[in-house]
Amino acid sequence: xxDSTSSFGxxxxxxxxxxxxxxxxxxxxxxxxxxxxxxxxKVRLGIEAPSEVPVHRQEVIDAMRRASEPQSNAxxxx
Numbered sequence: 373x374x375d376s377t378s379s380f381g382x383x384x385x386x387x388x389x390x391x392x393x394x395x396x397x398x399x400x401x402x403x404x405x406x407x408x409x410x411x412x413x414k415v416r417l418g419i420e421a422p423s424e425v426p427v428h429r430q431e432v433i434d435a436m437r438r439a440s441e442p443q444s445n446a447x448x449x450x
Contacts, residue, residue, distance in 0.1 A: 376388045389397060397405040402422050409416040419427050428436075 375390075391397065391407045393407050393410055395407050399405070403425065404420040406418040406420070407415060408418045421427050
């Protein structure tokens with residue numbers, strides 16, 4: 373396994389790991405990410421987290437943010 377740390381946009385750092393099928397990553401005391409399957413360029417992950425911790429794909433978060441933004445492109449009423 374090769375671990376490395378790099379910085380990204382928000383000033384935080386990102387731990388980059390290599391994992392094989394059935395290997396796990398633990399975040400804090402109560403979040404576990406398991407590599408379920410590796411097939412070609414796709415990786416299936418299983419995420420165990422407490423029910424109060426939201427877990428979403430990035431595209432879902434982006435869609436929720438877009439949906440909650442005020443509609444600035446709407447024509448003026450009148």
